[in-house]
Amino acid sequence: MKRYHVTTFGCQMNEHDSERMKGMLDSLGYAEAAAAEEADVILFNTCSIREKADSRFLAHLGHAKRLKLADPTRVVGVGGCWAQSVKDEVFERFPFVDVAFGPGQVHKLAEFLTSDSLTAQGFFEFEGFTGHLPGKRAREFQAWVQISVGCNMACSYCIVPSTRGREVSRPADELVEEVRALAADGVREVTLLGQNVNSYGRDLRPTRTSFAELLERLDAIDAIKRIRYTSPHPKDMREDVILAHAQLPSVCEHIHLPLQSGSSRILKAMRRTYTRERYLDRVALIREHVPDVAITTDIIVGFPGETEADFAQTLEVCEDVGYDSAFTFVFSPRRGTEAGALADGLVAHEEKVERMQRLVEVVQRRAAERAQRFVGRSLDVLVEGTSRTDASRLRGRSRHNKAVNFSGLAAPGEIVPVQITGATSQTLSGELSLLAAASRGR
Numbered sequence: 266m267k268r269y270h271v272t273t274f275g276c277q278m279n280e281h282d283s284e285r286m287k288g289m290l291d292s293l294g295y296a297e298a299a300a301a302e303e304a305d306v307i308l309f310n311t312c313s314i315r316e317k318a319d320s321r322f323l324a325h326l327g328h329a330k331r332l333k334l335a336d337p338t339r340v341v342g343v344g345g346c347w348a349q350s351v352k353d354e355v356f357e358r359f360p361f362v363d364v365a366f367g368p369g370q371v372h373k374l375a376e377f378l379t380s381d382s383l384t385a386q387g388f389f390e391f392e393g394f395t396g397h398l399p400g401k402r403a404r405e406f407q408a409w410v411q412i413s414v415g416c417n418m419a420c421s422y423c424i425v426p427s428t429r430g431r432e433v434s435r436p437a438d439e440l441v442e443e444v445r446a447l448a449a450d451g452v453r454e455v456t457l458l459g460q461n462v463n464s465y466g467r468d469l470r471p472t473r474t475s476f477a478e479l480l481e482r483l484d485a486i487d488a489i490k491r492i493r494y495t496s497p498h499p500k501d502m503r504e505d506v507i508l509a510h511a512q513l514p515s516v517c518e519h520i521h522l523p524l525q526s527g528s529s530r531i532l533k534a535m536r537r538t539y540t541r542e543r544y545l546d547r548v549a550l551i552r553e554h555v556p557d558v559a560i561t562t563d564i565i566v567g568f569p570g571e572t573e574a575d576f577a578q579t580l581e582v583c584e585d586v587g588y589d590s591a592f593t594f595v596f597s598p599r600r601g602t603e604a605g606a607l608a609d610g611l612v613a614h615e616e617k618v619e620r621m622q623r624l625v626e627v628v629q630r631r632a633a634e635r636a637q638r639f640v641g642r643s644l645d646v647l648v649e650g651t652s653r654t655d656a657s658r659l660r661g662r663s664r665h666n667k668a669v670n671f672s673g674l675a676a677p678g679e680i681v682p683v684q685i686t687g688a689t690s691q692t693l694s695g696e697l698s699l700l701a702a703a704s705r706g707r
């Protein structure tokens with residue numbers, strides 16, 4: 266039996282696409298190898314969000330080249346955003362690559378592998394949803410569900426619109442069917458995926474379905490206990506979506522709301538289409554309807570032209586909002602983006618690093634303060650497995666998407682009540698609450 270190995274870089278959408286790639290290859294009779302060295306087909310699902318992603322991947326590709334030289338019958342394939350971003354030169358620059366395909370062309374890999382001739386081929390159209398392919402989930406009880414592809418925005422630092430194309434939503438009936446099948450297959454938590462997940466449905470014809478309506482239809486599927494989604498855009502965080510968190514039992518109390526910068530001047534330069542005031546207005550509305558919600562975010566430090574005063578505004582928003590956690594990035598110019606071509610107002614590397622240190626201090630301090638609200642409460646935790654830091658304890662996630670390490674007996678995939686006894690900026694700790702467990706007949 267031929268064997269494959271997939272290395273995945275980047276975002277949850279790539280994790281989803283890799284699960285589909287594996288499911289498709291299994292359905293073709295391939296088996297998964299534990300390492301590239303043991304594989305007949307060596308595949309990479311790449312990311313292109315930052316230059317650094319490229320260089321890390323290129324190191325892996327160099328290793329694949331050596332494996333191919335050692336055994337020329339091996340097939341080397343490159344998929345994902347990086348492949349799409351270098352589609353015109355991939356075979357010239359990397360002649361040992363046999364097949365290259367964009368994020369919208371994973372299904373073409375099957376055609377290539379089952380075709381008579383394995384001469385180098387590239388597939389880069391934006392067509393089809395990997396969500397249509399058979400999946401191979403990393404965890405039986407959790408599933409990614411791709412609800413749309415592409416992005417119609419034009420954030421000046423972002424390569425995604427050029428590597429993933431325009432926004433296309435999957436029909437709501439199809440998604441309801443897919444989630445029903447996942448529920449019947451043991452899934453208890455689904456995470457809805459889209460580059461701009463909450464602008465879902467605008468392009469659907471003849472009947473539009475809004476994102477809030479989709480959440481309502483998926484919430485009605487009994488066996489699904491938790492619905493999450495990523496990544497939303499503040500401009501589309503409408504009240505009906507926020508109310509879905511307040512009213513629909515399975516929609517979790519966690520909203521990821523990328524800020525990027527606290528300065529309206531920099532937000533304009535980033536082409537984010539909202540101001541600091543509009544962003545804070547959304548946060549206020551979220552807290553009004555879902556007081557206990559966890560809010561997380563993305564922030565870029567050192568965008569070209571960012572002054573100390575602009576950065577101070579970012580710190581102010583972080584102090585004000587008090588995020589439960591944040592992904593923080595130092596701006597790195599990305600070839601092929603508007604901001605990547607900017608030459609003026611570049612922030613010195615040392616300055617960026619110094620600002621990042623101050624930002625992380627504020628984010629972590631506020632996150633630790635916010636996390637204290639869970640101490641003394643019993644939280645429902647979806648058990649994921651053994652704690653990474655202590656093999657005698659278990660690990661899981663609360664509905665707020667907080668990592669919880671706890672003592673007690675439970676199986677992966679179970680949702681159990683945990684009495685929270687401690688909290689840091691990153692994780693909560695506790696013990697299986699026997700009382701609540703007893704009241705649930707455990």
Ligand code: SF4
Nearest residue numbers: 416418420423425460
């Ligand atoms: S919303 Fe902006 S940052 Fe997000 S994928 Fe689209 S262009 Fe990129």
